Structure formats: structure tokens, C-alpha cells
Amino acid sequence: MTAFILRRTLLGILILFIVSILLFLMLHMIPGDPTVVALGPRSTPEMREAFRQMMGLDQPLLNQIGAHLLRLLKLDLGQDVWSRRPVTEIVLEVLPFTVALAFSSFIWAVGLGTLLGCTAVIHHGRWQDWLIGLFSVGFVAVPSFVVALYSLLIFAVSLNWLPAIGAGDASEPLSQVRALILPSFAIGIGWVGYVSRIIRASMIEAMGEAHIRTQRAFGVSESRIVYGYALRQAFLAALPVIAIGFGGLLTGSVFAEIVFTRPGLGKLTYDAVMSRNYPLVMGTVLVTSALYIACMILADLLAAILDPRIRSAL
Numbered sequence: 001m002t003a004f005i006l007r008r009t010l011l012g013i014l015i016l017f018i019v020s021i022l023l024f025l026m027l028h029m030i031p032g033d034p035t036v037v038a039l040g041p042r043s044t045p046e047m048r049e050a051f052r053q054m055m056g057l058d059q060p061l062l063n064q065i066g067a068h069l070l071r072l073l074k075l076d077l078g079q080d081v082w083s084r085r086p087v088t089e090i091v092l093e094v095l096p097f098t099v100a101l102a103f104s105s106f107i108w109a110v111g112l113g114t115l116l117g118c119t120a121v122i123h124h125g126r127w128q129d130w131l132i133g134l135f136s137v138g139f140v141a142v143p144s145f146v147v148a149l150y151s152l153l154i155f156a157v158s159l160n161w162l163p164a165i166g167a168g169d170a171s172e173p174l175s176q177v178r179a180l181i182l183p184s185f186a187i188g189i190g191w192v193g194y195v196s197r198i199i200r201a202s203m204i205e206a207m208g209e210a211h212i213r214t215q216r217a218f219g220v221s222e223s224r225i226v227y228g229y230a231l232r233q234a235f236l237a238a239l240p241v242i243a244i245g246f247g248g249l250l251t252g253s254v255f256a257e258i259v260f261t262r263p264g265l266g267k268l269t270y271d272a273v274m275s276r277n278y279p280l281v282m283g284t285v286l287v288t289s290a291l292y293i294a295c296m297i298l299a300d301l302l303a304a305i306l307d308p309r310i311r312s313a314l
Contacts, residue, residue: 077282098264102249105191106246113194121226140190144186155182166262195245198241203233212225250265250291269284
């Protein structure tokens, strides 16, 4: 197990370095002079040259990449262009907001998706199963920003039940929870369909196995078979997709943080891209990628813990 975790960790570090190099090249391929975008069209040539030297843009591209990778080896994400604060410090300030949003969206997706998937299995082949399938496809097909806008109009503007913007009062946990409901619902509802379909398919396959037939022969109730035996096996099959979903929720928080004016990695990345703040863009994307990779490693580890067949193959 230790060797398995070490291999996955080393692979994740390698992926981060590749992502870092590709992102570095993509940022430098964006059309336009970054000094003009950052300083404005009225900036003087002297100001632009000073900015290039400060950012290291006057060096050859290979030297810039090498210096960037050396900083990463020291876990240094650089300094913000304008405030001159460490990028790590800025990212850590907003990271809890993004994690809270992704986790609450994850609860929506897994909780509701599992309930719908189990209900579809219990009523397999009947009208309830077809109706749940229709809703699941609808959840996947509807864009998240449409859900965000309509939920904002209905529950925040028309009914005035929930706050429209912000992350709530930092001194009041209930206020923060209320501010999470709409954006987390808007992000998580799209994954409900994926989770419910995967849970349904995995559970139908599990229900046909020998140990399930034995449980039925001994008179075990159908609901106990579904929730007590088949669901655990279905979760093993759905675990990688659920982990990918959590990583997708982390990266998909950009539009929600913009629409609902929430602090977080998504909004920070958007603002940094618009101002050509290269160190901040690199820092936020790398931290998001690291969280995504950590989710995948955790999913593999949980699958190995829950399934003895995977443990024996390691």
C-alpha cells in the first residue's frame, strides 16, 4: 500500500510539472503585450521595460521556464504583481471558500444522486425508473449557469428566501450556510444525473450476483438488499467518477463565484487573467490542479481499502 501511494504521489507531482510548463507557455502565447494590458495604454516605455524586468519577461523563454520550475521545487509560487504579497498567502485566504463551495455541491450531487439511483433500482422497469432517468438526463443537459441564474431570480429576487451575493457574515455560521445554498445547488445539480445513472447501472449489475440471489432466497427485504449490500458494491464502481466529480466541482466554481460574487479560487483566477497577473494565474491553477490530483489519489486509496481484490493486486 505504501508503494502504491508513493507511485501515485510521484505521478501527481510529474503531472503538476507538465501542467505548469503547458500553462506557462499558454500564458505567453496570449496575443497582445502583457505590459500594455497590465499598465494601460498611457504607460511610458520606461514603465513597460521596468515591468518586463520585474516579471522576468526580458529573459529568453527557456530561462523563464527554468526559473519558474526552480521556484516550484522550493514551493514558491511567486509574488503578486500589484500587491507584492506572496501568491501562496493570497491563495490560502480564498481557498477555504472554494473548498466549502465544492464540498457543499458534492453533498448535493452524491446525496440526491444516490437517492435517485437507489429508488430507480427498487422500481426497476416501472414508471418511477423511467421518470428518474428523464430527470437525470435533464440534470446533465441543463447548463449550470442557467440553473444559477434562474435560482438567483426565483429564490433570491422573487421570494427573497436566500442571499443573492456574497459569502455571508464571517461571524455567523448560519449566514455562511445560507449563502452557500444557491451556488452549491447550481454547481452540484449537474452531477446528480451522472451519479444517479452510475449508481443505478452498478447496482443493477450487483443485484444479479450470486450472493444477492442468496439474500433473496433467505427472505431478506428488497430495500435491505438495495441499501445494505448492493449500494456498497455500487459505490466501489462509482468512486472514481465521484472523485472526478469533486475535482470538477472545484474547477467549476469559477462561474458560481462570479455570478454570486463569492470570494474563491475561481474568481481570483478570473481577475488575475484579466489583469495579466501571471504569478497569480499560475498559483491558482496549480493549486486547483493539485487538489484535483489529490482527489484522484484519495479515490484510488479508498477503493483499495474497501475492495480486497484491489488490495491483493497492488
